[in-house]
Amino acid sequence: NSGGVRAACACGARGRGRPVFLRRRRGPRPPHARRLRRRRRRHCQRHAGLRGRVDGGVRLGGAGRARRARRQGLPDLAGAARRPLQDEAQSADCRDDRGACEPGRVGGEGPDEVAVHLRRGRPVRERRRHHRRRRAGVVGALLQAQEDPGTTSLVATSQPAALHFEECRGVSVQGVTLQNGPQFHLSFTRCVDVKASFLRLVAPADSPNTDGIHLNDSSRVQITDNLISTGDDCVSMVGNCSDVRVRDISCGPGHGISIGSLGKNRTTDRVENVRVDTCLLTNTTNGVRIKSWQGGMGSARDLRFESIVMKNVSNPIIIDQYYCDQPTPCANQTEAVEVRKVEFVDVRGTSATARAIKIACSDTAPCTELELRNVNLTVVGGGAATASCYRASGKAAGVVAPASCLAKG
Structure with a gap:
């Protein structure tokens, strides 16, 4: 086993076919031990088929441990309130100057508008x-x-x-x-x-x-x-x-x-x-x-x-x-x-x-x-x-x- 010690992971995966990073070696802890632990945990989650499963807003990790749910996107309340005001101001500008919103006109919003x-x-x-x-x-x-x-x-x-x-x-x-x-x-x-x-x-x-x-x-x-x-x-x-x-x-x-x-x-x-x-x-x-x-x-x-x-x-x-x-x-x-x-x-x-x-x-x-x-x-x-x-x-x-x-x- 190339000097390694077989150790069962949380998902129960055993055998020589495991990746090298799952084989624990004797000796002092390497400087990248924390990274190896994370890789082992991800491997076990994939092996058990639990990664990505969401049950009641709780993500299940390795060995059935509960993990914090991924942060959900918050609604843009400020943007939702601002957009109608911007649309109203733009409509007022168009009413004041009928040609201001026509593409290609100076001051318009087309590709030829003034670029300041x-x-x-x-x-x-x-x-x-x-x-x-x-x-x-x-x-x-x-x-x-x-x-x-x-x-x-x-x-x-x-x-x-x-x-x-x-x-x-x-x-x-x-x-x-x-x-x-x-x-x-x-x-x-x-x-x-x-x-x-x-x-x-x-x-x-x-x-x-x-x-x-x-x-x-x-x-x-x-x-x-x-x-x-x-x-x-x-x-x-x-x-x-x-x-x-x-x-x-x-x-x-x-x-x-x-x-x-x-x-x-x-x-x-x-x-x-x-x-x-x-x-x-x-x-x-x-x-x-x-x-x-x-x-x-x-x-x-x-x-x-x-x-x-x-x-x-x-x-x-x-x-x-x-x-x-x-x-x-x-x-x-x-x-x-x-x-x-x-x-x-x-x-x-x-x-x-x-x-x-x-x-x-x-x-x-x-x-x-x-x-x-x-x-x-x-x-x-x-x-x-x-x-x-x-x-x-x-x-x-x-x-x-x-x-x-x-x-x-």
Whole structure:
């Protein structure tokens, strides 16, 4: 018997034909003795044909011993009470918007519905609510605003942004298409550590205030690899923005890339450490622009625009400290937002207007430390462009066309 001792198990099985694990051996108890005991018990239960038999809720084990009954599944009372409420809310949404529940419609529940993903997983329905999150993201979505059928253009006043983030940290928006936003398409207010990349923002060229990406009081922002075609600024930043990088942007039509407007209603705004490079602007009403209101306070400094290509752009380079966007003329005021340390490097292309460079600064707060380096702008059709400067000082380096109008400073 290979040195083993025959021992009868509880079910009465005996003989050489038993499995090896039923043969008890002499010597110290092996470390896996408990596992062997369990295997012996299961073998005996199978041999006696008692395993799985349930008699009055009691499972019979080896040698007729009573074992604890297997736990029964409890009814999901909470789920049963919640499901009718969810169905009622869904029915109400369908009644409010008849097309909301049709498959294939934006906002519907079909395979082409809007896919808004938050990092910790929220239901799609909760995207309409406000959640304060430290880190969030939106990946691969299609959001399309619905135009009022009673109007011929999108209404700009008192309209919401298509996608808005407020007081967020660590926001990432990637691969999203936003179409026909009633106002700003994508906006960030008081946000930190923002990434917006691989976006497609589209609106009619005559739709007012439909900025592509709008920043307000935000810092450490990266805007890269985006295609923006709207009726207003492709990228705009106001308030107190810092450490902003805008790169690889295709803009047009629209109003170009703007810093401002700053200082409206005598407010104090500060924008600093902004880098805009490797951008293509086509058929826009402005190129790269800095604009501020009279009477404002604060500063716009340490700004760099580099490797910008213009195609049929009106006002390719413009700094305007007399910005006034209202029906009546703005009153003259002495205070102004300070503009200094601004660089335009490797800017080239064609201008739709004869004046390609326009710099108009305040008498009390003139623009200082400006630089034009390797700027080559011509009028569409091959004519020579012109430049005008008022109360602006700085330097020119490399080939600059039209000729620099900056005062030495």
